[in-house]
Amino acid sequence: MVQDLRIAVVGAGRMGSDHIQRITRVVSGAYVSAIVEPDAGRAQAAAAEAPGAAVFSRIEEAIAAEAMDAVLVSTPGQFHAPVLEPALEARLPILCEKPLTQDSASSLDIVELEQRLDRPHIQVGFMRRFDDEYAQLRELVASRASGELMMVRAAHRNPDVPEQYTQNMLITDSVVHEFDVLPWVAGSRVVSVEVKYPRRNSLALSHLREPILVIMELENGVLIDLEMNVNVQFGYQVTTEAVFERGIARTGEPSGMQVWRDGRVSTTEHTGFETRFARAYDAQVQRWVDAVRDGRLVDGPNAWDGYLVALCCEAGVRALTDGGVQSVVAPERPAFYA
Numbered sequence: 001m002v003q004d005l006r007i008a009v010v011g012a013g014r015m016g017s018d019h020i021q022r023i024t025r026v027v028s029g030a031y032v033s034a035i036v037e038p039d040a041g042r043a044q045a046a047a048a049e050a051p052g053a054a055v056f057s058r059i060e061e062a063i064a065a066e067a068m069d070a071v072l073v074s075t076p077g078q079f080h081a082p083v084l085e086p087a088l089e090a091r092l093p094i095l096c097e098k099p100l101t102q103d104s105a106s107s108l109d110i111v112e113l114e115q116r117l118d119r120p121h122i123q124v125g126f127m128r129r130f131d132d133e134y135a136q137l138r139e140l141v142a143s144r145a146s147g148e149l150m151m152v153r154a155a156h157r158n159p160d161v162p163e164q165y166t167q168n169m170l171i172t173d174s175v176v177h178e179f180d181v182l183p184w185v186a187g188s189r190v191v192s193v194e195v196k197y198p199r200r201n202s203l204a205l206s207h208l209r210e211p212i213l214v215i216m217e218l219e220n221g222v223l224i225d226l227e228m229n230v231n232v233q234f235g236y237q238v239t240t241e242a243v244f245e246r247g248i249a250r251t252g253e254p255s256g257m258q259v260w261r262d263g264r265v266s267t268t269e270h271t272g273f274e275t276r277f278a279r280a281y282d283a284q285v286q287r288w289v290d291a292v293r294d295g296r297l298v299d300g301p302n303a304w305d306g307y308l309v310a311l312c313c314e315a316g317v318r319a320l321t322d323g324g325v326q327s328v329v330a331p332e333r334p335a336f337y338a
């Protein structure tokens, strides 16, 4: 085992600050040695959470100062590629928040750049793979204990989204998670995507037409229907019902203490992804740290997985705007990413 891993967190906004607290308070074998953030106020606020961390405004400065052994990228998606490129050139292991990059062409550029190294260096932050229930569901599918999986009914519900959330972000920022985790659970890749519009929620932001219904077909014939809804008001909810030949399985159901009062029974629901997936984010970062420290560098979705999801997102955006059933055509996975 090497010394505690020195991590540079690049981008100290909502997710970056959450990761800084996680690395500082929860994860073992690592600490935040550098914060890269162009917004001075955010950088200072983040530095207060990570005693001793050096602050930089550009990743190139942190690399030149040799301020880290590994990089956690939590800038907005359109700024992932400009951070990934110098980090790869410096041969640094990387945990990159989803998406890998904003489109499949730039994702392909990244996987081509990465293949010049001796092995994969990038793990992509599709943290749902580290959620216990998704992992159990994947095992149930693979075991065939309930027979073959036939269909999946999923829901991804956010209480609200900020004004700058666009129509395409329903796919590229939100459904992006299901494009990774559901094929991983089902053991088969996405071959087509279709989007249907139910009646619009009059409470949605005026520029959004939502909720939407996303239908994915997998290569093995499994059909997935996903309600993507970013304006449910009551809380944050991600649920999956898997339909097998001899049974069903459900994940994401509300759990915890039930309270009976005034003729009602209630259970607390999550209000954001930070609590709903807290254990998954913790496990994701811990396993990445462990993998970097023992030389494996990646223990989870890699850059090729990120590229496949980028292809799905492009088909999803086409389905959102042009309608119809949009195919996802993916090349063979290179042996480098086996």
Ligand SMILES: NC(=O)C1=CN([C@@H]2O[C@H](COP(=O)(O)OP(=O)(O)OC[C@H]3O[C@@H](n4cnc5c(N)ncnc54)[C@H](O)[C@@H]3O)[C@@H](O)[C@H]2O)C=CC1
Pocket (backbone or CB within 6 Å): 010, 011, 012, 013, 014, 015, 016, 036, 037, 038, 039, 042, 057, 058, 059, 073, 074, 075, 076, 077, 079, 082, 083, 097, 098, 099, 125, 127, 173, 273
């Ligand atoms: N896994 C998950 O469930 C979630 C993942 N995310 C992902 O996390 C990433 C960040 O999202 P948020 O924290 O919501 O964004 P945010 O807008 O709150 O924060 C991004 C920060 O990055 C900084 N930044 C921009 N360009 C930079 C650069 N070149 N170098 C360094 N810093 C730079 C900005 O100044 C800002 O402080 C995105 O990729 C997003 O998709 C976000 C929410 C949940």
Ligand SMILES: O=C1[C@@H](O)[C@H](O)[C@@H](O)[C@H](O)[C@H]1O
Pocket (backbone or CB within 6 Å): 158, 173, 174, 177, 273
């Ligand atoms: O990644 C995330 C956000 O960026 C996205 O906006 C939300 O819809 C997702 O639930 C969350 O996990």
